[in-house]
Amino acid sequence: MNGVIMFTTLINSNSLLNELKNPAWLIIDTRYDLMNKEAGRNAYLEGHIPGAIYLDVHDDLSGPPVTNRGRHPLPTTDAMNELFSRTGITKNTQVIIYDDSFGSFAARLWWMLQYMQHPAAAVLDGGWQAWIANNNPVDNSIKDILPSAFNQQPDTSNVVHIDDVQGHEKIVDSREPGRYRGEFEPIDPVAGHIPGAINRFWKDNLSEQGFFKDKQELKRDFEQLLMEVPAEETVFYCGSGVTACHNLLTAVHAGLALPKLYAGSWSEWSNTPGKPVATNTE
Numbered sequence: 001m002n003g004v005i006m007f008t009t010l011i012n013s014n015s016l017l018n019e020l021k022n023p024a025w026l027i028i029d030t031r032y033d034l035m036n037k038e039a040g041r042n043a044y045l046e047g048h049i050p051g052a053i054y055l056d057v058h059d060d061l062s063g064p065p066v067t068n069r070g071r072h073p074l075p076t077t078d079a080m081n082e083l084f085s086r087t088g089i090t091k092n093t094q095v096i097i098y099d100d101s102f103g104s105f106a107a108r109l110w111w112m113l114q115y116m117q118h119p120a121a122a123v124l125d126g127g128w129q130a131w132i133a134n135n136n137p138v139d140n141s142i143k144d145i146l147p148s149a150f151n152q153q154p155d156t157s158n159v160v161h162i163d164d165v166q167g168h169e170k171i172v173d174s175r176e177p178g179r180y181r182g183e184f185e186p187i188d189p190v191a192g193h194i195p196g197a198i199n200r201f202w203k204d205n206l207s208e209q210g211f212f213k214d215k216q217e218l219k220r221d222f223e224q225l226l227m228e229v230p231a232e233e234t235v236f237y238c239g240s241g242v243t244a245c246h247n248l249l250t251a252v253h254a255g256l257a258l259p260k261l262y263a264g265s266w267s268e269w270s271n272t273p274g275k276p277v278a279t280n281t282e
Helices: 013-018 039-046 077-086 106-115 127-133 162-167 177-181 215-226 244-253 265-269
Strands: 025-029 094-098 121-124 171-173 235-237 260-262
Touching: 013 127, 077 106, 094 106, 094 127, 106 121, 106 244, 121 127, 162 265, 215 244, 235 244, 235 265, 244 260
Parallel strands: 025 094, 094 121, 171 235, 235 260
Antiparallel strands: none
């Protein structure tokens, strides 16, 4: 970005406030509610960070089941290039992403931009709640977007497909521990986890106040989790390839290399005949 310092993982509210009028910055609101698919867009229309545009996890950050057949399939390369062109992202754009769900949806877009080799993207630490708590400005106007010609190729080494998952030494399940252990399953047809997977609940990355924990603490956590396996050789998954991205963001923020994502995640695995399932009793 022409020598300008990039934000590549997280940004705090004060830093964003100082750059609100920077024409090279693009703010994206990704608030979403799995139980009410219009809630995020309606919240955006009621009020958002000034200059922010809205992208929907289901309509914009997911695609038809081509790359994988999970609940939120990863869009194709062409679809992502079209999306980022439509939103006006250029190679010099600093993208800032926020939600009101502790970064769980914002991290999905952050990961997509990494995948498409646009490193200048960061998630607002503390999200919408932190912005409001600091009495920062709120707007309800809709920003005019000047389309760009975003045309990047993905780093396909960052994605693992269903038949290659178990070929990796370290597999990490990002769902809450009860779902991982198979004690309950509120969404998918089978409870449990991919055999051999260990558990790192994505919310364990956060403090009680909803901010990311200290970077050094997170680094120790992830180094202990991964042991001697390089981060870039590990595979993370969740229910549908969304909250696993929170763990990927955290790993990079902690100073590790970007791990791999099994984008289809448990929603694809549990719906695929013949795929083995493990529980805490095994």
